[in-house]
Amino acid sequence: MTTELEHVEVVVGELVEDEDSGAESAVETYDPVAAAILKALDKDAEEHLQRVRPRKTRTGYARDWELWGEFHAWLAEKTGTQLPLSAITVGTFVAFVTWLDQDQEAAPNTIERRITGVTSEARRTGYTVPKAATEAARRALKPLKKDKERQARGRGKAAAITPGDLRAMNTAAAERAPQEGARRRRRYVVPELARLRDRALNTLKFAVAGRNEEMSLLDDAHIDLVDEGLKVHVPEVKGRPARDVPVTYGENPDTCPVRCWQAWQAAKLAAGAPPGGPAFLPVDQWGYLGMNRLSPDGVGRAMSRAAKYAGLTGRRITGHSGRRGLVTTGRKNGRRVEKLRKQGGWSANSPVFWGYVDEGEMFEDAATEGIGL
Template sequence: MTTANEVNRTGLVPVAACGTEVEPVEVVDAELVNDDAPGAGEVAVHDPVAAVLAALDTKAAEYQYSNRPDKTRTGYARDWELWGEFHEWLAEQTGVLLPLSTITVGTYVAFVRWLDEVKQAAPNSIERRVTGVASEARRFGYNVPKAARAAATQALKPFKNDKERQKRGRGKAAAITPADLRKMNTAPRERKPQPDARRRRVLVVPELARLRDRSLHTMRFAVAGRNEEMSELDDTGIRLVAEGLEVHVPSVKGRPARDVVVSYGENADTCAVRCWNAWKEAKLAAGAAPDGPAYLPVDQWGNLGAEKLSPDGCGRAVSRSAKYAGMTGRRITGHSGRRGLVTTGRRKGKRTEKLRAQGGWSPNSPVFWEYVDEGEKWEDNATEGIGL
C-alpha cells in the first residue's frame, strides 16, 4: 500500500485519509517563497537551464574581470566610486537616495552633467567614466540599457566641441621625430637639486639606465609600440639578422601579435638596432637572464632588476628623457612614438599599409588615419603653386 509520503515515478502522490481516496496531486519541482517576501504564498518554479546559464554568466564576468590589467581595474573601481558619490549628491538635491543599480536615461545623463559641471572633468574623461560605470554595473549583475548609454553619448557631444572644456584635459600626446629622439638620447642625464633642497649634490642617472632608455625609445618608435607591448617584449622575440632586427610584438589586451622588421638607422644615437645591441650586452654583463624580458628596471644605484619593466615604467621613461632634453612645451608620453612613426613616415613617402602593419592598427582605425592626415598636411598643399 502506498503511503502519503511516497512519490511515484510520475510525480503524483496518492493520498489516503480516513479510508477516503483523494485525487492524485502533481508535485512541482519548486521551492516556497518566504511569507513576508513579495508574492508570498506563491510557488517559484525552478528552471535548471536558467540556473546553469546564470552561473556561466557569473563565471564569465569573473574571468573577464580577473584578466583585466591592474590599471583598468583600478580606473573602473574609481569610476564606480564616483557613481556612488553622484548618487549622494543627487540625494541632497532631491531628498531621495536611489540605489546604485538605477541606471536609466535620466540618471546617466544627470551623471554626465554632474561630471561636467560639478567635477569639471574633461570630455574624454567623462566618456571613459561612463564606460567604466557600465562595465562595473554589469559585473555586479545590474542592467545597463542601451538607451541610457546612447543618451549619455548624445549629452556628451556638445561638450567635446567646446574649446574651454577641451582645455580641462591633458590633450593628445605630441608626436616625436628622429630629431627629438636624438635630443632625448644625447641629453645630459643629471638631476640637479632644487633651490631649497637640503642636499646639494647632483644625481647622475646610472649608465645602465641610460642604455636601457636609449634602446627603449628607439625600439618603441621603430615598432610603433605601446607601453604594454614594450613591457611584454622578451629577448627571444628580438632576433638580430644581417639587415637589422626581426621583432615579435606580443599580444596585449586582446590585440593580435605582430611580426615586424627594423632596419639599421642612419645615426648611431637613433638606430634601434645599435641601441638594442648595446643595451643587451650591458644587461647580460650585469647578470640578466639571456632569455628574459627585453627591458628591466634599473634603480638609482645602477642595480638591475629581475622582473620586466612595467607598462607605467615604460611610459615614465620616455617622459623623463623628454624633460632631460628640455622638451617641456609638449606632452611627450608613451604614445608619442606611435604617432611619430606614422607622421614622419608619411612625410618621407612611406606607404600607409606598411605603417599600419608596423603598428598593428586595424584598417578602419580613425586614430591611424588621423596620424596619416597629420603627416600629409603639407603634401600637395591647397595654396602651393597656385600663383599666390
C-alpha cells in the same frame, strides 16, 4: 532623516562603502548550518558582482593593485623593509598619494581613482581598509587637485616625436640638476645602465610603433638580430593580434634602434640578467638592475622622463608619442601607408591611424602651395 547613502562614497561611478561608518548594526545569531549557507551566499554574491562589473573597471582596478605592489617595492628600497600589501594605514595610504604625485606624476583625478581601485581590490582580497586611511589619503589629495599644473597632467593628445627628438633625448647629459622646489639640492647622475636601457627602449618603441604594454611584454627571444637589422615579434596584447615587424639599421648611431638594442643587451647580460628573459628590466637610481620585467607604466615614463630632461617641455610627450611619430614622420618621408599600418598593428579602418596619416600629409600638395601667394 539619515539614509544609508550618507555612509557611502561616490567615486567615478562606483560605490565604495566605508566599513567604519559608525552606524549601529543588528547582531544576529545563526545555527552552524545557516551560518555556512549565508557564508556561501556571500561568497557567490561577491564573485557575481565582480563578474558583472564593467571589464574596463576590472582591468583598471587590477592595474591599481599592481601599482600598490610597485609602491611597496619602492618603499622597501627606501626603508630596507618589505611591508605586506595588507599594510593599509594612514601612513602608507598618504605615502602612496605622494608617490603617485611625485614619482609617477599622475593627475589628481587619476590618483583619486587609484585610491578607489586599491580600496576595492584590498577589500575583495579580504584585507581591512580603515576609514581613517581613505580619509587621510583624500585630505592629502585635496591641495593637489587645486594645483593648475597638476590638473593639466594627462590632458590632450600625446605629441608626435621625431628622430630629431629621439636624438636630443638619447644624447642629453647624464648629470641632471635638481628639480625646482626639491629639498635635496644634490645633482643627480643617471646610471649608465639606465641610460642604455632608455636609449634602446625609446628608439625601438618608435621603430615598431609599440604600445606600452607590448614593449613591457617583449622578451629577448622576440628580438632576432639579422643582417638587415632586427626582426621583432611584437606579442599579442588585450586581444590585439601579434605581429612580426622589420627594424633596419638607422643612419645615426644615437638613434639607431639596432645599435642601441645591442648596447643595452650587452650591458644587461653583463649586469647579471639571464639570457632569454624580459627585454627591458627596471634600473634603480643607484644603477642596480631589477629582475622583474619593466611595467607598462615604466615604459611610458621612460619616454616622458627622457623628453623632460632633454628640454622637450613644450609638448605633451608620453609613451604614445612614438606610435604617432612613426606614422607622421614616415608619411612625410614617403613611406607607404600600408607598411606603416602593419608596423604598428592598426586595423585597416582605424580612425586614429588615418588621423596620423592626415597629419603627416598635411603639407603635401597644400592648398596654398604654388598659387602665387
